[in-house]
Amino acid sequence: MYVLAPTRPRRTRGTPIGKHQVGIVGASGYGGAELLRLLANHPEMDVAVVAANRHAGQPVAERFPNLQGFGDFAPIDVDRIASLDMVFLATPHEAAFELVPQLRAAGTPVVDLSAAYRTPVDSFVTWHGVEHPDPDHAPAVYGLTEWTRQAVASATVVANPGCYPTATLLGMLPLVELLAPGSVVVDAKSGTSGAGRAAADHLHHPHLDGSIVAYGAPAHRHTGEIEAGLEQLGRDLGPVSFTPHLLPVARGLLATVHAELEDGVEAGAVQDALVASYAHEQFVTVLDPGTFPHTKAVSGSNGCQVSAVVDPRTNRVVITSVIDNLGKGAAGQALQNANVMFGLSEGLGLSSIGVHP
Amino acid sequence: MYVLAPTRPRRTRGTPIGKHQVGIVGASGYGGAELLRLLANHPEMDVAVVAANRHAGQPVAERFPNLQGFGDFAPIDVDRIASLDMVFLATPHEAAFELVPQLRAAGTPVVDLSAAYRTPVDSFVTWHGVEHPDPDHAPAVYGLTEWTRQAVASATVVANPGCYPTATLLGMLPLVELLAPGSVVVDAKSGTSGAGRAAADHLHHPHLDGSIVAYGAPAHRHTGEIEAGLEQLGRDLGPVSFTPHLLPVARGLLATVHAELEDGVEAGAVQDALVASYAHEQFVTVLDPGTFPHTKAVSGSNGCQVSAVVDPRTNRVVITSVIDNLGKGAAGQALQNANVMFGLSEGLGLSSIGVHP
Amino acid sequence: MYVLAPTRPRRTRGTPIGKHQVGIVGASGYGGAELLRLLANHPEMDVAVVAANRHAGQPVAERFPNLQGFGDFAPIDVDRIASLDMVFLATPHEAAFELVPQLRAAGTPVVDLSAAYRTPVDSFVTWHGVEHPDPDHAPAVYGLTEWTRQAVASATVVANPGCYPTATLLGMLPLVELLAPGSVVVDAKSGTSGAGRAAADHLHHPHLDGSIVAYGAPAHRHTGEIEAGLEQLGRDLGPVSFTPHLLPVARGLLATVHAELEDGVEAGAVQDALVASYAHEQFVTVLDPGTFPHTKAVSGSNGCQVSAVVDPRTNRVVITSVIDNLGKGAAGQALQNANVMFGLSEGLGLSSIGVHP
């Protein structure tokens, strides 16, 4: 049985005594549950709050059979979570809009897994179709750790990237100078856990088992996040065509990026750029051209594997990038960011090695 | 686009002109949808009614993406269905209790896929925990075709067996004289379509994908149907221990039956009894001992494959019997029974060969 | 037990007496086995030969557990097969190069499922890297039935299309006038049966289960067949970028085609073109824009479902087209072609409705 950490004063950064007390809000979803799984084995953080308003009072193990002994979901108590050393928000963005300002006011570090603060306000408005209620604070620091770790280290609020943008941007950012604007097609495939824990007609097991289906094109919200990420961390490559698919597996995400190369770019330059970006990264592995990454190679981990192959006939590059949508695509990266924010070793409690086979 | 058959007077048995007009009631469930799939290609039956009260007005293809062009579910119109040549009831037993008496009164042949009329009244009451509202007519003719085809041929109401009882009884009935009473353990595994089309927390795709779990033991309702089937068609072997499991596949059912042999029974007698029972059956195949049947070998078909192996150390036989839970375990057998009731070739519109791989 | 048809003189086209005697050569692969499954229930064809040189003498059921009672694979006897009413070649193209000339000389109709005669000689040489040994007879009539049925009807040798080209061309051909040359990206996903029956390290069950992986890019041989098909049946759209992926399912193929629209093309024109092409086709269903086809909706069938959605931001169309790689992508279409060649009803023994769920 997992015993929640007791209430105690917030630990200031660098305090040598005791573990960091953290809370998970929105723990009844898959992102929150994965955080609980990872944090249960973290050597420097203790989970003090496991909150989920809609499921308050329900045993955690009833929704997540791997999480035995974690008691019941608690209702969200803002004062309580504001007193913690860090709060992970794994809620819909609507709840984040309520909680982030209060936690910011309290000075409580936040890793927000929702889309609330990931993109510039105009992008949010365009892709979500609603006003942004907190425009002065958007975007927050974007927590694509390998590309923003310095900003993450000093941030109070980190917007944790979406799953599709994480895989896509990790594959594309090293190459933005080599790609022709306006030519980017992202054909992405995700496991069904990306669609959340709530039972739904189209997520019914026999309905999906053994089947693959596209969805959401051409206006999936992650399109805007990918474009914003490219522009802010790399280069504006114009509108991106983004088409996601549901895979008949619980976990795993593959982004296959098709793009034209700028004139004169050679295949070697593509590989060199990937290797140069990630040679010293513990969570991103670059494969040799012609070797393609398996989604399950990073399942359950915070790893990302990237490969690129150039087609001289069409002058296109095909980038394949795999992550676990709940790992590097959600909870894993959130923990990676939290490690950075706490000044801990970035990989603490995380692995780059997936549970394969 | 599938065009429903027009309204016309009921065809009397043997009438040589025109196809039989049939209706599916409860077509919004998987059993009903599978009937629609099979009947769409049947050379002697036309589907005239596709009814489902709760989903009336919804396009069939919205629930079943394979069934394009079948229009919308209709509400149940008792007068209309009573005028048909045959009605397949794929509803819960509560609805069958309402409809069967009316259809019987109208003289309309019925294949009832629900549990309403499968077992003697006392068994129904014991295992369902409610009174039987139509005790004078229960049980109806039990449509385990290979074992009851003569009764089926002259029946007006046929109770189509449950999926677990079908696989279990087909494996056991040839052997009842060889098995020791009180020793029967049925460990069964079913695809998730057996749990129905309705979205539910425990049938959520990511929740089940890649996992197997037992459920329902020790009081699953099919226990009573298995015991009744043994007693009525074979021999009372005492209480059966029945444990079902959910498999992470949409279709397929395997019943593994463990039982002690009566004293002095030899392995050869087991195989001989199986072969003797099924040598002339088109839908049941007996495999050699040591060859075990694959569930997918009968997927999408009306086939059943059975194998038995004797363990001299424990004096037990292990019978493995596979069907498609929606095929021979539901819609396939219903159509097989309908063929018999209409005096058609028993295998019309059906196959024993599964869609493998 | 399936009894092979006896030897008798070849039936001339249109002969009213008796079923057509056909043979399957290369029956130990998945394409051949699927033909055997389909033909076993065909009302107008009898399988007289089930041949597979490398597996001659092995029981069919040992390789394909759904095919019980089909005896052993026979060695290839050219005289015997040349005497049949039709031969299905489901061999590698090397064997087709040996057999097709002999069968052509004997006047025996052939549906060749290999790549031997699908494309112009120069395309074959480019994409296979070997000389074409029979250049005067290549290409044969390309059996993409919906687009070539008149030529098929009078052909002696029909080259049955590959699985990826079938799904891709069925989705693209109605739209070729609307698409911008040089802009075509095909991101395709196939079940593992497309890789054949032979055990291999990278097709080992635990290795692939739950994983998706790209392969073969940028030089998969089907690229050439897609380009040739576009040029010959539609319009030369320049080099196509083709990237296939392995899905962790046995069956099912989805081609997601991304292409720019010619200037001024409206979304309505795309849908109109699809509907116009397929409104009267029994095996191709056009879905409404925004509804995406499920691979399993056509599993085990000869159906194809196509959908297209236009993205005004990028002026691209995304076409999604699903087939069963062993159905419309191989054996199903082969049988459809054979029906046409025999002058039978095109859909005989086939269904457009997949085994879903």
Place this chain on the structure above:
Amino acid sequence: MYVLAPTRPRRTRGTPIGKHQVGIVGASGYGGAELLRLLANHPEMDVAVVAANRHAGQPVAERFPNLQGFGDFAPIDVDRIASLDMVFLATPHEAAFELVPQLRAAGTPVVDLSAAYRTPVDSFVTWHGVEHPDPDHAPAVYGLTEWTRQAVASATVVANPGCYPTATLLGMLPLVELLAPGSVVVDAKSGTSGAGRAAADHLHHPHLDGSIVAYGAPAHRHTGEIEAGLEQLGRDLGPVSFTPHLLPVARGLLATVHAELEDGVEAGAVQDALVASYAHEQFVTVLDPGTFPHTKAVSGSNGCQVSAVVDPRTNRVVITSVIDNLGKGAAGQALQNANVMFGLSEGLGLSSIGVHP
């Protein structure tokens, strides 16, 4: 890139400086690869040798795409591995028979994952059909940690239990006094990784995908190990009827044990016995009766979840016990034993929480 530990003198138990140097022999199989995955993140052990004779020279990542950066498999160098602090043998038992005596002579601690030393010699001979070449040293200490940890702590050679025996014995051992001898039926289901990494006809992905099949009954070798384990750690319950099945998933193992209760045993006693045995165990969780464990709840972990339900009608108990066949069923338990042998915290580098969903 994972850097192998340098050669240095063996660390004596309790030495406070440096990590333990360990080797994996037979690392090209799934058990060995899983050890590599677990050890890569272990805080107190360094992998110094990754050996596999048949695959020496092949990159580890070529066989296991999750294990990037681990270099090539090395050939087995007995002197080198004998100098290590511990050797994990993940080889077939034939290789263990060669290596264990040499390592024992060198005083090198061994965790042997093969069947070589698990059972008394007569049981080994009976179930493997060959002589035991090292009868004076068999059985070694049986490493079912929860039941033998004191013996493990002082052992030099530990025989790591098989996957089926682990799940079965963990479920049964608390209850042996309550079960009727001669009544035990074990119906077990395993993921395909239990069958090893080598490609094989019956383990071909499309062949198994979506299918379940029994195998090996009635003479699977693990039967003898289960019987020996019951007798040595619990109580001789007579011959056990053991029937394994292959599940269409890579990982996960469920043992469903059916047994009669001794006269007068009440349901409460069953639950009490389970809870009493495991209340203080970190890796074994007892669920409430009526809640059944999911295999995926322990996937990728060293956890085991057990549940039991009593059927008063048949006086039988149904015990369901799940593990990851590569975790608690192989590499996880091996590491747990190694932790105990080194005097480390038993759970170091391990988790009881599976990667679900």
